[in-house]
Structure formats: structure tokens, C-alpha cells
Amino acid sequence: MPDRVGIVAAAMTKFEAAKPWQHLAELVLEVTDKVVEAAGISLQKDVESIVSCSQDHWDGRTISSMPIPDVTCGHLKDESKVADDGAYAVLYGAMHILSGDHKLVLVVSHCAESHTDGTIIENWSIDHIFTRMLGLDYTLAAAMQARRYMDKYGITPEQFAKVVVKNKGNAKKNPYAQDSATLSVIDVLKSQMLADPITVMDRKPVSDGACAMILATEEIAKKLTDKPVWIKGAGNCYDPHFLGDRELADCDALETASKKAYKMAGIKNPVKEIDVVELSEYYSYQELLWTEGLGLCKRGEGGKFIDSGKTQLNGDIPVNPSGGLLSGIPITVAGMSRVAEAVWQLQGRSGERQIPGAKLAVAHGCGGICGQMHCVLVLGN
Amino acid sequence: MANEVVKKEPMFTEGYVIMPYKYSVGTLASKFFIEIRDHKKINGVKCPKCNIVIVPPRSVCIKCFNKIEDLVELSGKGTLVTYTVAHYDSAVQAMKPPYAIGVIKLDGADTAITHFIGEVDFKELKAGMKLEAVFNETRNANILDIKYFKPVKNKG
Amino acid sequence: MKAKPQLELIYLDMTLKMPFKWNTGEPLGEFFRELKANEKIYANQCPTCGRNYCPPANICTRDHSRCNEKDKWVAVGPKGTLLTFFICEQSFLIPTTGEMLEVPFSVGLVMLDGAPVVLQHCLQETDVEKIKPGMRVEAVFKPKEERKGNIFDIIHFKTIKE
Ligand SMILES: [Zn+2]
Ligand SMILES: [Zn+2]
Numbered sequence: 001m002p003d004r005v006g007i008v009a010a011a012m013t014k015f016e017a018a019k020p021w022q023h024l025a026e027l028v029l030e031v032t033d034k035v036v037e038a039a040g041i042s043l044q045k046d047v048e049s050i051v052s053c054s055q056d057h058w059d060g061r062t063i064s065s066m067p068i069p070d071v072t073c074g075h076l077k078d079e080s081k082v083a084d085d086g087a088y089a090v091l092y093g094a095m096h097i098l099s100g101d102h103k104l105v106l107v108v109s110h111c112a113e114s115h116t117d118g119t120i121i122e123n124w125s126i127d128h129i130f131t132r133m134l135g136l137d138y139t140l141a142a143a144m145q146a147r148r149y150m151d152k153y154g155i156t157p158e159q160f161a162k163v164v165v166k167n168k169g170n171a172k173k174n175p176y177a178q179d180s181a182t183l184s185v186i187d188v189l190k191s192q193m194l195a196d197p198i199t200v201m202d203r204k205p206v207s208d209g210a211c212a213m214i215l216a217t218e219e220i221a222k223k224l225t226d227k228p229v230w231i232k233g234a235g236n237c238y239d240p241h242f243l244g245d246r247e248l249a250d251c252d253a254l255e256t257a258s259k260k261a262y263k264m265a266g267i268k269n270p271v272k273e274i275d276v277v278e279l280s281e282y283y284s285y286q287e288l289l290w291t292e293g294l295g296l297c298k299r300g301e302g303g304k305f306i307d308s309g310k311t312q313l314n315g316d317i318p319v320n321p322s323g324g325l326l327s328g329i330p331i332t333v334a335g336m337s338r339v340a341e342a343v344w345q346l347q348g349r350s351g352e353r354q355i356p357g358a359k360l361a362v363a364h365g366c367g368g369i370c371g372q373m374h375c376v377l378v379l380g381n
Numbered sequence: 382m383a384n385e386v387v388k389k390e391p392m393f394t395e396g397y398v399i400m401p402y403k404y405s406v407g408t409l410a411s412k413f414f415i416e417i418r419d420h421k422k423i424n425g426v427k428c429p430k431c432n433i434v435i436v437p438p439r440s441v442c443i444k445c446f447n448k449i450e451d452l453v454e455l456s457g458k459g460t461l462v463t464y465t466v467a468h469y470d471s472a473v474q475a476m477k478p479p480y481a482i483g484v485i486k487l488d489g490a491d492t493a494i495t496h497f498i499g500e501v502d503f504k505e506l507k508a509g510m511k512l513e514a515v516f517n518e519t520r521n522a523n524i525l526d527i528k529y530f531k532p533v534k535n536k537g
Numbered sequence: 538m539k540a541k542p543q544l545e546l547i548y549l550d551m552t553l554k555m556p557f558k559w560n561t562g563e564p565l566g567e568f569f570r571e572l573k574a575n576e577k578i579y580a581n582q583c584p585t586c587g588r589n590y591c592p593p594a595n596i597c598t599r600d601h602s603r604c605n606e607k608d609k610w611v612a613v614g615p616k617g618t619l620l621t622f623f624i625c626e627q628s629f630l631i632p633t634t635g636e637m638l639e640v641p642f643s644v645g646l647v648m649l650d651g652a653p654v655v656l657q658h659c660l661q662e663t664d665v666e667k668i669k670p671g672m673r674v675e676a677v678f679k680p681k682e683e684r685k686g687n688i689f690d691i692i693h694f695k696t697i698k699e
Binding site for chain 3: 389391392393394395396397398399400401402403404405406408410411412414415522523
């Protein structure tokens with residue numbers, strides 16, 4: 001390894017149900033300009049490589065990264081795209097630096113979910129031979145995972161609802177959040193049932209926005225900021241695609257990914273050592289399941305863990321102080337926005353949602369049906 | 382940028398992305414669908430190395446990555462692993478809501494398949510319940526040749 | 538040699554159809570408003586390097602300078618000079634409508650009068666013998682009530698004699 005990878009700065013748009021005044025590349029432009037200003041660099045002279053994250057189906061164009069160089073001064077530069085979750089773009093950006101090829105990388109992700117009907121894209125991500133014709137989408141699959149989780153470990157819809165209450169409440173302190181609310185467990189349980197046990201409030205809302213970050217070598221990161229955030233560990237892992245090939249009540253892939261990341265970062269006791277967690281809960285039950293996969297509690301104890309209050313904003317190990325995906329973050333941007341939130345926490349830039357003295361953070365991105373793939377990044381200062 | 386033109390209406394370009402596909406399902410899945418279409422039989426595959434039985438069939442073992450070439454016949458009966466009832470409509474759904482969909486482990490198989498559950502009172506849905514496949518009258522060699530799985534009635 | 542028994546191979550036909558409503562954003566939205574309301578085609582210029590853009594750009598793709606002040610926009614066209622073109626003889630499914638393309642179909646790059654900018658659009662002429670780079674063309678607009686504020690408010694460029 002040449003040296004460590006530092007995150008110099010992060011930026012986001014405000015997330016909204018629709019952003020009709022900006023086209024896709026303009027979302028990228030907004031966060032690029034913000035992050036370049038925050039990092040105090042020249043887009044033209046300093047950025048050597050651009051790793052973007054977007055998805056052709058969501059953008060409704062083949063090669064969704066096509067307009068990115070136009071708005072990032074990327075002509076005649078190194079440009080590559082991740083068509084997965086945005087946390088992977090951060091990982092690949094870090095690899096660009098660790099390879100010794102580039103000293104300063106812009107990573108950026110965008111998505112405007114309001115442009116099309118996402119259930120079609122979900123359905124088309126599913127196995128085309130044996131499953132797609134059933135009309136399966138992520139919400140139906142998630143409902144089956146949630147049900148299996150309830151059946152195996154006795155987790156309850158009330159415990160799922162607590163995640164919504166916590167995250168939508170936290171979002172009130174986040175100026176970038178789309179949806180925030182003071183809710184009760186009853187409000188969530190009584191909201192429109194989509195697919196038993198998942199209600200409309202248990203699901204992340206449709207959202208538009210973008211996120212960007214500047215990654216640099218240790219030497220450059222130290223020159224650019226007195227608050228560099230280091231990528232201390234990384235792990236990613238895939239589960240099989242078919243729901244029937246997996247034990248849906250456990251997240252083996254996330255366990256593997258987080259163990260790899262913790263080992264790299266030298267973390268022995270995650271719940272004691274980690275100060276703050278930003279994870280990707282597309283549905284409320286996933287936050288409970290992912291806290292298990294991240295080793296913050298034992299298998300099957302995700303329900304007890306939320307009951308304990310430890311994951312609240314003022315708890316021992318706050319989870320999603322930003323409001324998480326339930327407060328409205330688009331797909332593909334999701335994981336990168338988790339990393340950006342973690343960076344801000346470690347830089348002490350999180351305003352009202354700041355966890356005092358945060359030194360070690362975990363950011364998690366995931367994608368695919370029922371969390372098929374997971375990417376875990378350990379960040380520290 | 383966003384606020385300069387607030388008095389005007391935002392502009393949009395509307396259209397579709399339409400792409401027709403003709404997927405070849407491959408040799409193994411062809412045999413699988415033909416067995417369902419012609420004989421109302423659901424087949425899996427058995428890994429010759431680690432002996433696990435996989436359905437829907439794959440040409441590579443999901444556990445040991447050994448190559449698999451032959452189908453094994455399964456009974457068409459199985460157990461419900463998990464399920465949900467869909468209460469919302471979408472552009473891709475094949476059934477009118479409300480309807481039940483589940484993950485079903487066929488007897489003798491080590492993995493499970495996803496399909497509809499029919500002829501069932503939603504309140505009676507329960508993991509572990511016994512189910513059997515019901516086939517459509519007209520069958521076109523695709524997964525919808527199985528109409529749904531229905532509860533096996535207790536005899537006696 | 539014995540013939541191998543033929544296995545029937547199964548195919549699955551599926552059509553992906555996603556409805557889209559793409560935001561044009563600004564200043565592209567303003568460009569379309571002008572097309573729709575006033576039959577005006579606008580271009581703008583980078584204040585740093587002088588590069589011209591049609592439709593107007595909000596930033597220069599070369600040097601990232603902002604260039605979106607509307608008072609500096611210039612109306613270009615509707616006449617221009619053809620730089621190059623293609624004629625499509627083979628029909629195919631148009632993915633944005635699901636309809637087959639009517640052929641022959643020609644598209645040209647038109648250098649518009651008023652600024653060194655090039656707009657890509659359909660040509661009325663589809664006879665290869667009658668299209669020559671360097672020839673003069675002019676934008677033909679849809680009647681006002683049919684214009685929707687998109688690039689097809691211009692039907693095509695027709696050949697003109699000057
Ligand atoms: Zn095997
Ligand atoms: Zn310029």
C-alpha cells in the first residue's frame with residue numbers, strides 16, 4: 001500500500017421528492033462545485049480521476065455516466081463508473097489512490113427517482129428466467145424477508161416502527177433530509193399497508209439528489225485539511241441472488257463484509273469502539289437486521305437492540321443520526337451519502353445531529369434484492 | 382440556480398425507454414420448463430459432488446461450484462418458508478392485489494423457489510404450512526405455467 | 538453417425554417499458570420555453586474561453602466557467618449551413634416511443650447563423666443526391682398550438698435557395 005486514503009471533503013444536495021429545476025448532470029454539478037469549494041482545490045488542475053455512481057435504467061439512458069465529464073471538467077481525464085451502490089464508488093475511488101495511479105479523486109453519485117417508476121427497475125433487476133414474470137419487486141421481497149426475520153427471532157412490527165420513529169425524528173436535525181416527522185409507533189403501524197408487515201412508512205420514500213466526495217493520498221489530504229478522515233477498513237460481500245438460496249433472517253454477506261472491514265481497521269469490539277453508524281435501511285426492519293450484520297448486537301437481537309435505546313441520537317452507539325434512508329435518499333446515492341454523513345460526523349460538521357467527540361464511524365451501503373450485497377467502510381480521524 | 386426562474390414552470394421531456402428482449406433460457410432451464418409444460422412436473426438439479434438439490438435448476442452448484450448437467454424430479458409438494466400479502470398495485474405485478482406470494486421449499490430440495498400462494502385464507506398463512514403446486518390449463522413453458530401453490534388439505 | 542436428439546430450446550419474450558419524465562433543468566428549460574413561445578433558438582458563450590453552446594450551457598465543459606446569464610444569450614438561426622449528415626435507410630424500434638422509424642430518415646449537423654454553434658436535427662430532404670454539405674437550410678417550426686417546449690418543436694430543417 002503506498003499510503004492511507006484520506007477523505008478531504010464531502011457534499012450533498014438537499015434531498016427532495018422531486019428536483020424539477022435540475023437535470024441529472026446539474027445534480028452532479030451542484031455537489032461537484034460544493035465539494036471542490038469545501039476542499040479548496042481546483043477542479044480543472046487538481047482532480048485527476050472521476051469515479052461516478054449512477055445506473056442506466058434510473059437515468060433512462062445507456063451509459064448514464066455520459067454527461068458526467070461535462071460538468072466535472074472531466075474531458076481528457078480518467079473517468080469510470082460504478083453501477084451499484086455509491087459506497088462502492090468510494091471504495092473504487094480509494095483503490096485508484098492506493099494503486100498509485102492517482103493522487104486526488106472526485107467521487108460522485110446521483111439519481112432522480114422521480115423520473116420513472118422504480119418498481120419496473122426493481123423487477124428487471126430480478127432473475128429473468130424463474131422469477132421476474134411473477135412481478136416480484138423489492139418491497140414484496142423485503143416483506144418476505146421481514147416476515148422470516150419475525151418468525152425466526154420473534155422480532156415485532158412495533159420494533160420495526162421504532163426505527164421509523166427514530167430516523168424520521170433524527171431527520172428534523174438534518175437540513176439535507178427530505179422527510180422528517182414527529183411520529184409514534186402507532187402512526188407507523190396504522191399507515192397504509194403495502195405488503196404485510198411493511199407499511200408505506202416502513203419504506204424509504206421516492207427521492208432525488210446527489211452526493212460527492214474528494215479522496216486524496218495521505219500527503220495531499222493533510223495539506224488540504226486539518227480534519228482529514230481516513231478510510232481505516234473496507235469490506236464487501238455478496239449473497240446469492242435467489243431468495244430461496246439464502247437464510248433471509250440472517251445477513252451472512254454483511255457479517256462477512258463487516259468482519260473484513262473491522263479486521264483491517266483493527267477493531268476488536270465494534271459496539272464499544274465505534275462512535276457512530278450510518279447504514280442503508282431501505283426498509284425499517286433492515287436497520288435491525290443490519291445492526292446484527294455489523295456485529296453491534298448478536299443474531300436475532302436487533303429488536304432488543306432498538307428497544308435498549310442505544311441506537312438513539314443520544315445513545316451509546318447512535319445509528320443513522322442523519323435520519324437514514326427512511327428520511328429520503330435515492331438509490332445509488334444511498335451508500336455514498338452514508339459515507340458523507342460519517343465524514344461530517346468525524347470532522348465535527350454535523351450541526352444539530354453531531355455526535356460529540358465522534359472518532360470512529362462505520363458507513364454501510366447495500367444493494368440488490370433483500371440486501372444481496374453489502375459494502376462496509378470504517379472511517380476514523 | 383434553482384431560484385432564478387421560480388415564476389416560470391419547470392420543463393420536462395417525456396418519453397419511454399422501450400426495449401424488447403428474447404432471452405434464451407439455456408439447456409437446463411429449457412428442460413425444466415418443458416417438464417412443467419408437458420408433464421406438470423417440477424424438477425431440480427442435484428450436485429454430483431456435494432449432493433445438494435437445487436431448485437430452480439442451476440448449471441453450477443451454488444455451494445461447491447461443481448458443474449451440474451442433469452435434472453432430478455421433485456414431488457411438487459413443499460413447505461412455506463416465508464410469505465407476504467401484496468396490498469398495492471404496480472406496473473409489474475402479474476396478479477391483482479390482494480394476493481399472497483411466498484418462498485416455498487419443495488420436498489427433497491435444499492433451496493426454495495418463489496411463487497404465488499392460492500386458494501388460501503390470508504389469515505391461515507403460516508411458515509411451515511404444507512403446499513402443493515397447481516398448474517395452469519394452458520401452459521407456455523414459463524414459470525407462470527405453475528398457477529400457484531395451494532395448502533395441502535389434511536386428510537382425516 | 539447417429540443424430541443427437543434435438544432438444545427444444547425455450548425462449549422468453551419480455552419487453553422493458555419504463556415511462557420517463559426527465560427534468561430539463563435550467564438553462565435548457567429556458568431554451569425550450571423560447572422555442573415554444575417565440576420560435577427562437579438561443580446560444581450562449583463561455584466568458585473565459587469563448588466557446589459557444591447551443592442549447593445554452595450553464596457551465597463551460599472545458600474550463601467549468603459559468604455562462605448562464607440570459608442577457609448575454611444570442612438568438613441564432615433559424616437559417617444555417619449544413620456541415621454533415623446521415624441518411625438512415627434501415628428502420629428500427631425507436632426506444633422512446635416504441636414505434637418503428639419511418640425511413641428514409643436524415644439527420645444533419647447545422648451551423649446556425651449568428652454564432653459558431655452546431656445544432657443536430659432532422660433534415661426534410663432524404664434524397665442523398667439532393668443533400669450537400671455547405672448547402673443552406675432553415676428550421677421549420679410546428680404551429681404554435683402544437684409546440685410542447687421540446688426539441689421537436691422544430692420539425693426539421695428544410696433546404697433553402699439563396
Ligand atoms: Zn455442490
Ligand atoms: Zn470555457
